[in-house]
Amino acid sequence: MRKVKVFKPILVSNKERAAENRKVFDRLGAFVVNIIASPGAGKTSFISKVVTGLQKRHKILVIEGDIRGQVDSERLALLGVDVVQINTQTACHLDAFMIAQVLPQVHGSYDLILVENVGNLVCPAEFEIGEDYKLAILSVTEGDDKPYKYPLLFHLAQVVVINKTDLLPYVDFNMAKARTGILQENPHAVVLPVSSKNGEGYDAVIEHFSKEMHAAKKAH
Numbered sequence: 001m002r003k004v005k006v007f008k009p010i011l012v013s014n015k016e017r018a019a020e021n022r023k024v025f026d027r028l029g030a031f032v033v034n035i036i037a038s039p040g041a042g043k044t045s046f047i048s049k050v051v052t053g054l055q056k057r058h059k060i061l062v063i064e065g066d067i068r069g070q071v072d073s074e075r076l077a078l079l080g081v082d083v084v085q086i087n088t089q090t091a092c093h094l095d096a097f098m099i100a101q102v103l104p105q106v107h108g109s110y111d112l113i114l115v116e117n118v119g120n121l122v123c124p125a126e127f128e129i130g131e132d133y134k135l136a137i138l139s140v141t142e143g144d145d146k147p148y149k150y151p152l153l154f155h156l157a158q159v160v161v162i163n164k165t166d167l168l169p170y171v172d173f174n175m176a177k178a179r180t181g182i183l184q185e186n187p188h189a190v191v192l193p194v195s196s197k198n199g200e201g202y203d204a205v206i207e208h209f210s211k212e213m214h215a216a217k218k219a220h
């Protein structure tokens, strides 16, 4: 039997690579958001709304992570935003090494880099990529119990967007229960309910990003 020596745990070396990515992001001048949610929760819809709301005043890049294909990239490129695609083949998450592989394709400067992680509520939370923060999206059709059952993401996410609020009349989603579960994991989380269908709540999202980008620029 052949033995392979593992010198460092994968997550430790990922963390080191994430720190290197961070230096590149800093050189680009970018505020970087790692967007994590279940398949279909509305990551691409959210990114579309944010791009539409901010692209007149800010230079934005989207890094799109999917197991296969470029459906979302093509959808976003129609908005005129720069998009870089990563296909993970089998992996259920983006890691810092995958991000590092595409960074040489990124030129110029960006105010905001939005990373759409692979649709999954669990694995992506475990891997840092060099982001400023993780943003979780929970859609009301998934149920108000998700923060209680999948705690890691809600523990780590600085911002939690509750999407598809236009569907609230049709589903048993208790907003107060969801909010309590999120805040139990992270009392400092910013919770932003939105509808990507009718645009409700996006004024607060755009204001939030504008403030974060401004604060990050001042800090550098």
Ligand SMILES: Nc1nc2c(ncn2[C@@H]2O[C@H](COP(=O)(O)OP(=O)(O)OP(=O)(O)O)[C@@H](O)[C@H]2O)c(=O)[nH]1
Pocket: 037, 038, 039, 040, 041, 042, 043, 044, 045, 046, 072, 118, 119, 163, 164, 165, 166, 167, 194, 195, 196, 197, 198
């Ligand atoms: N009613 C309603 N539908 C929404 C909303 N946001 C997204 N959708 C729909 O939900 C479906 C999935 O949205 P996407 O934005 O593609 O979701 P995603 O998380 O990017 O999906 P994957 O990339 O496949 O994981 C699409 O049919 C959207 O039109 C919303 O706020 N309200």
Ligand SMILES: [Mg+2]
Pocket: 043, 044, 045, 072, 116
């Ligand atoms: Mg998508």
